[in-house]
Amino acid sequence: MKQFKAKVISNKKIAKDHYILSFKAAGLRKKVKPGQFFNVKVNNSYKPLLRKPFGAHKITRKGIEILYKVVGEATEILSTKKKGDVLDVLGPLGNGFDFKSTAHSSAKTGTGSPQPVVATLVAGGHGVAPLAALGKELSDAGHKLSVFIGARSKKEVVCEKDFRKIGAKVFVATEDGSKGYKGLVTNLLKNKLRHTTYDIRDTIYACGPNPMLKEVAKLAKRYKIPCQVSLEEYIACGTGTCLGCAVKTRSGYRLVCKDGPVFDAKEIIWR
């Protein structure tokens, strides 16, 4: 973890309210894990007051990409940033996804199973942001991917092409039915789990709003699939100091910024 000034490389609008901002972060490429985040100060004043957390969306040699949706004052300001502007960044923070323990090693060594492992990624809204970085790493390591993307409408479906490019099977659900399955992405996931023999029974990695993650966790439990969720909570310091982002787990309160944001789904006591 460190605090540094980062030059903006680019800031592109990719959908109605969605942007991808890329900032320089020399030497961080190997230090950032998918699922980790950066706490970003969007201007030089205390208005808005707090930093805002953004998960690493793409980790490249040049720098870090973050994908964000304009939802308030801070992201509004962020959307006006241009190449050469400077951001005050704190990171990388948090633990990141754990994809090296089980799935990864079995895919690498191939012991027992000649088939590459299939990982399932479930994204709700802009929760797709950190899953893109994870998808890239998993695909590079030879995994097959199934990706479920949920959004309100067609206009808000992002990253679909990126996942297809790395050879993932992509399933889209929109709440208004303007693209793909009509309804919640968790219902689409439930249907797939119920009806196909298609092997998506390895690890599920999910990121999105808490009600969605709660549902994904429930499905994972029912079908006995290991599941990791990246939680959303208000974050102030991002470093485990203010104790503001507590989440209830089976081992007491833990901090989303420091112990998470990625947790084993069965550890979480859902609200």
Place this chain on the structure above:
Amino acid sequence: MEMKKGHMTHDTRTRDNAALEVSIGKLRLKNPVILASGTAGFGKEIKDLIDINKLGAIVTKTITLNKREGNPPPRIVETPSGLLNSIGLDNDGLKDFCFKKVPHLERLKIPVIVSIAGDSTEEFLKLTRELSKIKCVKALEINLSCPNVIHKGTKCRFLAQDKIAVRKIIKKIRKTTSLTLIAKLSPNVTDIGAIAKEAQKAGSDAISLINTYPGMLVDTDTMKPKLGNITGGLSGPAIKPLALKCVWDVYNTVKIPVIGMGGIMDWRDAIEFILSGASAVQVGTANFINPRAPLEIIKGIKEYLGKRKIKSIKSLVGKLRT
């Protein structure tokens, strides 16, 4: 020449540094900027982000006798220019402090002030006795004012609202320890000067203020409170004018040093508090956003004194031109 030059630099430096020195009880601080309780953990949490040894002192996160798990989430919400929190004194208790936190705190070269809170007077006293045995602990900040927990010793929402409870507790703690005592007060009272006076009478060496302002927010979509604990405490720039008024009131009532805090984000804020009567200041919410803010504040104060040829920060305390 070289020697002389070096000598002069050294001289100027000592003079500069002496300009920032302040005393709080038995504490000698090399500068008046202190990390506020709950915003710097136990030092370890922020050690990669700021050189703590350059500060005046550190106040730890409040500890209690036994572990407290804290309040249900959500625990924080941002407000216009403010931070509303209800952490609920989440801490691992005295034993964990002694074994896990002290080893790091011991290595610091600045005074360690431990913030303590108790459900009862007995708990306060037990904490005081145990902490007085620890060498690196130089002072206690008695947290009489956390808006997010309830104390058995008073019928009021918190101790700092009850003059008699404040007097009783401080008096007993005073008899138990020779450590420097700092009573931390709440702004949510009718007459903060009167409460401060009681703390002084009971033997407190200094008064620190303010703790957060009680507050709440409502989510209109879900019709639920935005904090899990319904209510919380407000900090940050939003409360600065309110905090300054409290510091001014207390400064004009007591003789012991006042440690001012509430929305101090930069050196100008700090100078405002000092002119209003604060002998030292605590930086809190700013640490979450800009971990280096306390160092920038020290630098700013130094430059302010230099520009105005003021020899000592002490001569600025309470010098508001009214």
